[in-house]
Amino acid sequence: MNQLPFVKTIKSFPSAAFALVFLLIILSFLSDFFWTAENFINLGTQASVLAMISLGMTLIILTEGIDLSPGALMGLCGVVIAVYLHKGMEIFGVALLSIGIGMAVGIVNGLFIGKFKLPPFVVTLGTGGMCEGLALVIAEDSSISGFSESFKFIAYGSIFNIPCPVIILVFLVLFTYLLLDHTRFGTYIYSIGGNEEAVKLSGVNVVIYKILVYGIAGGFAGIGALVMTSRMTAAHPTATIGYEFEAIVAVVLGGTSFILGKGNIFGSLIGAATIALLRNGMNLLGVPTAMQLACVGVFLMLAIIYDSIKSD
Amino acid sequence: MNRYAPIIMRLGIVLGIGVFLTIVRPEFLTMNNLINVARQSSLLFLVSVGLTITILGAGIDLSFGSVLTLSACILGTLLKTDSFFLAILAGLAVGACCGFVNGALVAFIGLPPFMATYGMLWIAQGLAIMFTKSEIIYGFPDNFRIFGVGYLIGIPVPIIIAIILFGVLYFMLIHTVLGRHIYSVGANLQVARLSGIPVKRTQIITYTLSGFLSACAGIVYVSRMNAVEPAIGDSLLLPALGAVAIGGVSLFGGEGGIGNTFMGAIIMSFVINGMNLIGMTSNWQSFTIGAMVVFSVLIDQLRAEKFQTL
Numbered sequence: 001m002n003q004l005p006f007v008k009t010i011k012s013f014p015s016a017a018f019a020l021v022f023l024l025i026i027l028s029f030l031s032d033f034f035w036t037a038e039n040f041i042n043l044g045t046q047a048s049v050l051a052m053i054s055l056g057m058t059l060i061i062l063t064e065g066i067d068l069s070p071g072a073l074m075g076l077c078g079v080v081i082a083v084y085l086h087k088g089m090e091i092f093g094v095a096l097l098s099i100g101i102g103m104a105v106g107i108v109n110g111l112f113i114g115k116f117k118l119p120p121f122v123v124t125l126g127t128g129g130m131c132e133g134l135a136l137v138i139a140e141d142s143s144i145s146g147f148s149e150s151f152k153f154i155a156y157g158s159i160f161n162i163p164c165p166v167i168i169l170v171f172l173v174l175f176t177y178l179l180l181d182h183t184r185f186g187t188y189i190y191s192i193g194g195n196e197e198a199v200k201l202s203g204v205n206v207v208i209y210k211i212l213v214y215g216i217a218g219g220f221a222g223i224g225a226l227v228m229t230s231r232m233t234a235a236h237p238t239a240t241i242g243y244e245f246e247a248i249v250a251v252v253l254g255g256t257s258f259i260l261g262k263g264n265i266f267g268s269l270i271g272a273a274t275i276a277l278l279r280n281g282m283n284l285l286g287v288p289t290a291m292q293l294a295c296v297g298v299f300l301m302l303a304i305i306y307d308s309i310k311s312d
Numbered sequence: 313m314n315r316y317a318p319i320i321m322r323l324g325i326v327l328g329i330g331v332f333l334t335i336v337r338p339e340f341l342t343m344n345n346l347i348n349v350a351r352q353s354s355l356l357f358l359v360s361v362g363l364t365i366t367i368l369g370a371g372i373d374l375s376f377g378s379v380l381t382l383s384a385c386i387l388g389t390l391l392k393t394d395s396f397f398l399a400i401l402a403g404l405a406v407g408a409c410c411g412f413v414n415g416a417l418v419a420f421i422g423l424p425p426f427m428a429t430y431g432m433l434w435i436a437q438g439l440a441i442m443f444t445k446s447e448i449i450y451g452f453p454d455n456f457r458i459f460g461v462g463y464l465i466g467i468p469v470p471i472i473i474a475i476i477l478f479g480v481l482y483f484m485l486i487h488t489v490l491g492r493h494i495y496s497v498g499a500n501l502q503v504a505r506l507s508g509i510p511v512k513r514t515q516i517i518t519y520t521l522s523g524f525l526s527a528c529a530g531i532v533y534v535s536r537m538n539a540v541e542p543a544i545g546d547s548l549l550l551p552a553l554g555a556v557a558i559g560g561v562s563l564f565g566g567e568g569g570i571g572n573t574f575m576g577a578i579i580m581s582f583v584i585n586g587m588n589l590i591g592m593t594s595n596w597q598s599f600t601i602g603a604m605v606v607f608s609v610l611i612d613q614l615r616a617e618k619f620q621t622l
Binding site for chain 2: 125288293296
């Protein structure tokens with residue numbers, strides 16, 4: 001069937017793009033507070049943490065994997081950050097520690113999934129449970145607060161009027177983009193998702209690349225936890241449980257496929273913005289958190305159904 | 313390696329844990345505590361059966377915890393206002409509906425099972441909170457509480473329910489057409505389709521059954537606790553997955569049976585009981601359970617690989 005170029009272009013957009021425009025229009029009618037600078041800075045901070053997790057999740061989903069541990073992992077990183085800040089560690093050291101823990105857990109995930117070929121969702125669910133338990137043990141069931149002003153700079157500060165979280169995100173996006181589109185590593189990630197057996201037979205060490213992918217995603221979760229802890233000015237061991245769900249939805253909305261090694265990080269960024277917008281809007285309208293997550297779930301179903309109809 | 317080796321190994325584990333606990337904490341070997349463990353394992357078994365069936369069919373049902381929550385909340389609310397039977401019927405129907413939606417998403421839309429059921433996890437959770445407005449419903453009639461705390465000829469009712477369910481599901485999986493279909497779909501979906509097995513229908517029935525069984529477990533849970541809140545099924549996923557994995561059901565589908573889960577639930581309950589007796593806090597327990605899930609899957613996988621190369 002011949003289609004106008006215009007229709008073709010529209011069809012190539014991921015479902016997130018439509019959802020984003022739709023939400024922007026709806027929210028400007030529903031809330032007076034929506035189009036304010038304050039709300040948008042808030043939105044930017046929220047979206048950038050989610051976007052960081054989504055970047056890592058995109059890499060993982062491109063290799064036909066899944067990671068259900070970031071939510072619990074962020075909780076663990078946050079608690080460790082809080083404890084060491086109270087012990088007087090410098091921000092730089094804390095940041096390294098958080099990224100290190102994230103990468104370590106990610107590498108363990110990758111090892112089990114790549115080397116021992118265990119199902120990704122079982123492994124990451126298990127390691128997620130372990131992280132949650134550890135976080136609760138360290139924090140002794142309560143939240144830890146009371147940080148220095150300089151630590152709050154990570155989330156609330158700005159350089160040239162751009163909020164710090166957004167700057168951090170830009171660096172991570174650049175890193176992921178270069179990695180994915182301009183290195184051999186990126187090509188392998190796409191091909192592992194497309195046909196793992198073929199990649200293996202052409203002599204590529206698939207195990208190492210899978211471990212690296214999960215390691216990088218874990219590192220991103222560590223950075224996300226840093227910004228998150230700074231933004232909430234407190235670390236609570238279970239506050240971020242379920243965060244991985246939003247990230248997965250963002251990636252799927254952004255058009256990354258579970259089974260074909262297709263997709264890109266820019267779709268995921270639009271997806272993350274959509275989810276953050278959805279959560280922000282529902283916050284403004286006073287929808288309770290659990291209902292918000294249920295709505296995100298419905299969004300996920302709609303997006304997947306739309307994508308599967310489009311690909312038929 | 314003969315086919316009974318895994319079963320003997322697991323009996324050994326149970327015995328080992330038992331001996332260790334008896335030495336460390338003598339109060340382990342009292343009738344009271346053993347009945348307690350038996351009751352615990354029957355509850356864990358009840359929540360793990362739905363998961364087992366979906367995993368046997370090479371799928372997974374991550375949503376069973378919140379489907380249990382949702383149906384329990386509806387059950388609890390209706391028990392307060394309507395008749396006993398209507399409440400139970402509604403609870404079971406809601407569970408089956410959630411399962412059916414999961415099944416339809418997997419079979420017709422072609423979603424990866426963990427994705428479909430992970431979405432359902434959050435949707436059912438949200439609906440449960442919306443339905444109860446985050447309030448706790450408590451205090452149910454005595455005739456309803458029999459399911460959770462009653463005794464029949466001296467045996468706690470949950471244990472009897474678990475044994476009956478074990479028998480029914482064992483028969484279904486081994487001796488009925490549906491059971492054999494589930495195994496074939498789990499072993500190799502492509503081959504199953506080419507041999508004329510109604511794959512989609514089997515998948516839908518599997519997930520619907522899983523939802524229904526979660527709702528059944530919900531009835532026992534509500535009756536036992538005498539209260540419902542929207543967080544009732546929150547922390548069930550890992551222990552149940554642990555029971556299935558430790559019991560030796562292959563997470564890749566098509567291998568294992570309901571007996572494995574029965575065994576796994578007993579091992580898991582022994583461990584949890586032991587951790588309680590030793591005085592381990594619940595936080596350390598969730599760490600341990602997470603580790604047990606990962607390592608039992610790992611051991612099974614390594615064993616399978618060794619088996620293949622021999």
